[in-house]
Amino acid sequence: MKLKQFFIVAVKPIRINKTLERIGRLPSKYLLSPILKEQKDINPQELKDQTGLDFQYQYQPNKIGRQKDYFLNQDQYKEFAYKNPHGKVHIFNYQNVNFTLAGSQWEHVPIKNLYKLLLFSRPSLIMLQMKPDQILKGFEYKFKSSKDYINQIVREPDEIMPVGYHEKIAEALQYEKLDFLDYEPYINKERIDYDKIATISYYAKKFNAKIMLADIPALIFRETLCNQLTLPQLQQYFKIACLATPQNPDIYPNTPMNVAYQILPHIFLKRSDEFMTTLIEYLAAKKQYKRIFGLFGNMQSDAIVNLLDNKSASHLKYELEIPKIKKTLFKDLTCEDLVERHAILDVMFYGDVEEEIDIEQQDYFFPETMAIIDKYADPQFIDKTRPAQMRYLHLEMLKKYSIFQHKYYKLGKLKLKEEYMEKANLV
Numbered sequence: 001m002k003l004k005q006f007f008i009v010a011v012k013p014i015r016i017n018k019t020l021e022r023i024g025r026l027p028s029k030y031l032l033s034p035i036l037k038e039q040k041d042i043n044p045q046e047l048k049d050q051t052g053l054d055f056q057y058q059y060q061p062n063k064i065g066r067q068k069d070y071f072l073n074q075d076q077y078k079e080f081a082y083k084n085p086h087g088k089v090h091i092f093n094y095q096n097v098n099f100t101l102a103g104s105q106w107e108h109v110p111i112k113n114l115y116k117l118l119l120f121s122r123p124s125l126i127m128l129q130m131k132p133d134q135i136l137k138g139f140e141y142k143f144k145s146s147k148d149y150i151n152q153i154v155r156e157p158d159e160i161m162p163v164g165y166h167e168k169i170a171e172a173l174q175y176e177k178l179d180f181l182d183y184e185p186y187i188n189k190e191r192i193d194y195d196k197i198a199t200i201s202y203y204a205k206k207f208n209a210k211i212m213l214a215d216i217p218a219l220i221f222r223e224t225l226c227n228q229l230t231l232p233q234l235q236q237y238f239k240i241a242c243l244a245t246p247q248n249p250d251i252y253p254n255t256p257m258n259v260a261y262q263i264l265p266h267i268f269l270k271r272s273d274e275f276m277t278t279l280i281e282y283l284a285a286k287k288q289y290k291r292i293f294g295l296f297g298n299m300q301s302d303a304i305v306n307l308l309d310n311k312s313a314s315h316l317k318y319e320l321e322i323p324k325i326k327k328t329l330f331k332d333l334t335c336e337d338l339v340e341r342h343a344i345l346d347v348m349f350y351g352d353v354e355e356e357i358d359i360e361q362q363d364y365f366f367p368e369t370m371a372i373i374d375k376y377a378d379p380q381f382i383d384k385t386r387p388a389q390m391r392y393l394h395l396e397m398l399k400k401y402s403i404f405q406h407k408y409y410k411l412g413k414l415k416l417k418e419e420y421m422e423k424a425n426l427v
Contacts (some may be wrong), residue, residue: 027411052215054088059310061094070311072273072303077265085160087298090305095284101294103301106192107252111199114295116197118203119311123293125210126200127279129272129300131221132213133367135160135186141217146282146316153213157204159183160211165198178205189253189349190215191261191297198397202294214294216275220322224271226341226372227325238344238401239266242408245351247416255400256405257348265299273300277307278314335376339390342369343397352409353402357395370396 087104100121106114118126133139134152143149158181170177174197180201188194204211215221225234239255244263251258260268283292294301325333333371346366347353363370373394378386 003361034352054084054086054094056305057188061092061305062310066310066312068312069179070307071263072266072270072306074266076306077303078267079298080299081262081265084299084302090300090301091325094280095287097284097287097289098291099284099294100292101278101280101296101301101304103296103298105251105298106196106295108250109196111172111195114196114199116368118200118293121291121293122207123289123291125154125283125289125292125389125412126204127214127276127292127294127296128197128200129215129276129296130160130188130192130197130213131215131218132189133217133219133287134188134190135213137184139217141219141320142244148269149320150212150282150336154210155213157201157209159209160197161201161205162186162188162194162198165194166202169195169198169202173199173202175202175206180205191264192295193252193263204380205327210289212279214276214279216272217320219371220320221271222345222368223322223372225268225345227323229267229341231341233345234341237267238348238404240264241406243412243415244406246409246413253351255349255351257345260348261297262299265303269270269297269300269303270323273307274311274314275319276300277304277311277390278316278319280304280308280377281313282316287362306320321367335373335386335390338372339369339394340397342366342372343394344401345369347401347405352405353398359391359395359396362391362394364418366394 090099090101093095094098098121100123102117133141134157136152136159140152143152155161159185161180163182164395166180167177170207173190188197200211203209229237237260238256241260241264244254245254245259246252248254248259248262251262257268276294280294283289294304296304301311325338351364357365370391373387373390376385377390
């Protein structure tokens with residue numbers, strides 16, 4: 001069985017890493033790798049010298065001539081990646097609110113360096129790029145006002161601290177242990193790892209700061225992709241990301257979705273960047289928090305600053321709207337079509353789904369897809385068996401695309417080996 005290749009849009013992914021760097025030398029080159037020295041008074045120039053991180057000060061967002069329909073294209077993301085390959089920190093005052101927006105591949109950044117950045121910024125609110133509906137139980141997608149939504153995503157550090165990490169982080173930072181309330185564990189397979197989440201939570205607890213789960217909700221992110229892309233387009237992006245996964249071992253978690261964020265950002269990060277820019281506009285206008293620190297993925301602090309300069313301020317209600325399903329010339333999209341698309345995203349999110357997934361586990365591991373099935377399987381309440389049929393179809397699609405993911409991973413690994421041998425003059 002082969003993936004359909006009809007109507008595939010030609011895509012040239014961004015290639016950031018060189019062959020030798022992919023073999024494992026890249027992490028040591030990251031500008032934030034040296035551990036910062038302990039010091040009571042934090043001097044901005046010393047912070048820059050010690051980390052080598054690219055800092056930008058005295059930036060003021062442009063408010064004249066911004067366009068409503070402005071969007072970032074692939075070439076602009078590519079420029080961000082090559083110009084600031086290790087990330088960038090933007091420090092600026094916007095409408096009398098101090099912002100520090102930091103973007104990097106945080107898996108390569110020692111937690112002491114992140115903690116030093118937090119001490120330097122002294123935020124009362126930390127924007128953490130995590131999808132709130134993946135963390136919060138009973139997340140409500142419908143809200144009466146922007147304030148209601150903000151109240152839902154601004155949380156206490158106890159709720160965000162990963163289970164079992166509060167003592168580990170205190171020991172690593174060599175600070176006193178703090179008491180955290182116990183909350184249910186959550187699954188995090190996104191770009192910011194548990195160590196960084198725990199560091200953010202520790203700082204927030206110690207200095208009485210709040211944490212905002214600032215990324216766009218996962219269900220809206222996924223519905224945007226599945227409703228606006230054709231199946232062949234999504235299959236093509238899936239193939240590109242799977243082939244590139246073994247070629248980018250420095251990206252962690254090393255899953256097709258995290259790789260897609262890096263090499264296809266204009267597809268997989270665009271909506272997220274626009275949403276978080278709107279959050280910053282809201283925070284600047286309300287002025288409830290005077291000092292705000294944002295922890296974002298690689299390229300995304302650059303993207304947000306670019307959008308602040310060029311895109312007209314939007315509204316949270318608009319940014320949280322789910323686009324209508326794009327109809328084709330041949331047929332209307334069915335629930336079966338949507339289940340297949342979301343199964344592709346599930347495999348991209350987790351990587352190769354090797355173990356047999358039981359139907360009883362679907363709600364825990366694939367809540368977004370189950371929500372789609374509940375929404376579209378039997379909207380007229382005509383056939384009560386349809387949801388169960390779609391759940392079974394989802395399991396079959398997971399098997400199908402896991403086979404493709406494994407196949408493409410092996411091909412990408414073979415290509416990497418051939419490229420390395422050619423560079424090393426072994427062939």
